[in-house]
Each structure stands twice: as structure tokens, then as C-alpha cells.
Amino acid sequence: VEVTDVPYADLLTKITKAVQADDAPEVVRVSTVQPDWNDYLMDLSDIASEAKTLESMTIKDEAGIVKALPSDVTATGLFINTDLFDEAGVTYPTSEEDIWTWDEFLTAINEVVEKTDAKYGMVMDASDHRLRAFTYQYGGQDFFLDDSGDSYTTDDATKAALQKFVDLNNDEVMPKSVWTSGED
Numbered sequence: 001v002e003v004t005d006v007p008y009a010d011l012l013t014k015i016t017k018a019v020q021a022d023d024a025p026e027v028v029r030v031s032t033v034q035p036d037w038n039d040y041l042m043d044l045s046d047i048a049s050e051a052k053t054l055e056s057m058t059i060k061d062e063a064g065i066v067k068a069l070p071s072d073v074t075a076t077g078l079f080i081n082t083d084l085f086d087e088a089g090v091t092y093p094t095s096e097e098d099i100w101t102w103d104e105f106l107t108a109i110n111e112v113v114e115k116t117d118a119k120y121g122m123v124m125d126a127s128d129h130r131l132r133a134f135t136y137q138y139g140g141q142d143f144f145l146d147d148s149g150d151s152y153t154t155d156d157a158t159k160a161a162l163q164k165f166v167d168l169n170n171d172e173v174m175p176k177s178v179w180t181s182g183e184d
Contacts, residue, residue: 041067088115
């Protein structure tokens with residue numbers, strides 16, 4: 001086995017160039033699949049079925065053949081500064097029966113900011129999987145290949161979730177600089 005380490009920033013370009021040169025790697029671990037790789041990808045449908053991968057997380061071609069499997073499925077957790085909530089007199093969930101909706105959470109953090117010296121109600125690190133989890137929680141399916149298989153599209157729920165996320169940044173619920181410049 002020959003392992004080639006490639007800097008993440010160069011990975012998609014390197015694989016695309018290898019595919020174009022008819023020298024695609026046998027195995028590769030990537031965070032996305034480019035449409036022009038399609039002819040070089042194996043049919044992973046049986047593996048996806050056996051592993052019971054999430055239908056929405058598998059990547060299929062126009063014929064419905066699974067071409068890529070999710071490799072990094074993770075949970076997104078929420079940490080609450082209970083000292084600030086207690087100081088503001090705002091209650092927070094303490095059991096699974098009390099789990100907030102996003103709207104309930106946003107109402108609570110806005111109240112905490114009003115009643116304490118907190119500058120922001122929340123922060124979300126600038127990572128694709130955090131934003132994707134947010135999108136899914138609003139019912140969106142993220143981005144997917146359109147019927148032509150040549151470009152990506154999305155659904156109305158994803159658009160609405162992304163607009164909500166932009167609004168949270170613009171309304172200073174969270175520091176805008178985290179997603180615009182990687183600061184804070």
C-alpha cells in the first residue's frame with residue numbers, strides 16, 4: 001500500500017487532476033465528492049445497505065447508485081453557561097423531557113444577555129458540520145446534486161435555515177467575526 005499525504009487545501013485539486021489524467025487513487029478519504037469523479041467511483045450500494053447508512057448522508061449518482069459513504073458522522077453538543085442563566089433567573093433544560101426548540105433556546109439566551117453582562121448569547125465554531133447540523137435541525141437536506149448531476153441545488157428548508165443563521169450573526173446574537181474572519 002502506498003500512502004500519499006496531501007495537504008487538505010490541495011486535496012480536491014489533486015484528486016481531480018489525477019482523475020483527469022486517468023490515474024485516480026484506489027482509496028481516498030475526502031469530505032466531499034466532485035461530480036467529475038463519478039465514473040471512477042465504485043458502487044457502494046451493498047455496503048451502504050448492510051451498514052444501514054443514513055439515506056440522506058450517502059452520495060448517489062443519477063441512477064441511484066451509492067458512490068460515497070459518510071465517514072465522519074458526529075453529534076453536535078450544546079454547552080450552557082449555567083452561572084449566567086442562574087444569574088439572569090432563566091431556567092434551562094435539565095432532562096430530555098425539557099429539551100428546547102431553537103426558538104425557545106434563542107428566547108432564553110436573549111433574556112440572559114439582557115439581564116447579565118454577557119456580550120453574546122451564543123457562539124458556533126466555524127465548521128461545515130456545525131452549520132450542517134443546524135440546517136438539518138431546521139428540516140433542510142443541505143446541498144445535493146440536481147437532476148442533471150452537474151451542479152448542486154438545495155431545498156427551501158435549507159435556504160430558510162441558512163437565512164436564520166445569517167440573521168443570528170447580523171443581529172449580534174453571536175459574534176459575527178467567528179464566521180467572517182475566524183476570530184474570537
